[in-house]
Amino acid sequence: MKKLNCILLIDDDESTNRFHEIIIKQINLTDTVVKAKNGKGALDVLTNPKNSIEPDLIFLDLNMPVMDGFRFIELYTGTKNFKEKRPKIVVLSTSLIDEEKEKIESNDEIDMFLNKPLTKKRIANLMTNFWQ
Template sequence: MKKKLNCVLLIDDDLGTNFINQMLIKKADITENVQTVLNGKEAIDFITNKGKYEKAGNVFPKPMLTLLDINMPVMDGWEFLEIYKNLEIHQKGEIIIVMLTTSLNPHDKKRAENFSDVSGFKNKPLTLEIIKDIMQKHFPDYL
């Protein structure tokens, strides 16, 4: 039996996109746990066990893979990354963050490269091929 990721976190304000991405991740069979949040603020709350995601103790979810959209209300992907980089290591774990966006702006890709926490930049829509590429690059032991 192959190893699976503990959790994949989808950060995107589009419910349809989240639904399709969940179905693709399920089909790829890389995890049993897909969490979706609608903006960067909810993602920070999820990662740090705050707000509606509050849990007792110091056990943090530490999703192994996060797919991050750029343009969202409340807190966009860039604002999320600014806050995320200052989180405690015991909250972050070793999360692989891949930006998944409709943006074709080369400035956005260049900007993403300036964040050490960003491991990749992919254009929507998510496909099984993109998932396979992410898994081969970042999680070869899970194939």
């Protein structure tokens, strides 16, 4: 499996971020996992010139306080950083309402949707889809 430069986990549930980080490290997918509790925190990290965060892959929850996943996508995909690096954006959710499904399907910047939690098998399938 190809090793990625960096993975960004965006979820307001700290235990979910931690669990996903453990799974990612167990399969040695990357040495660098960055976590944010909401879209604003992620955007701050990604657009701060003092950071050198350039994720290949972003796992994104939709329903978060402060800034939800859809607003994050709207703002981040307009940045120079996104346009130059074009990381894969994978939405993670435990459940979706019909309106969210429609928004995901109609958004060209979202590369994939997966149900939470991440598993080694889901990550392996994702890697096969994008990096093989």
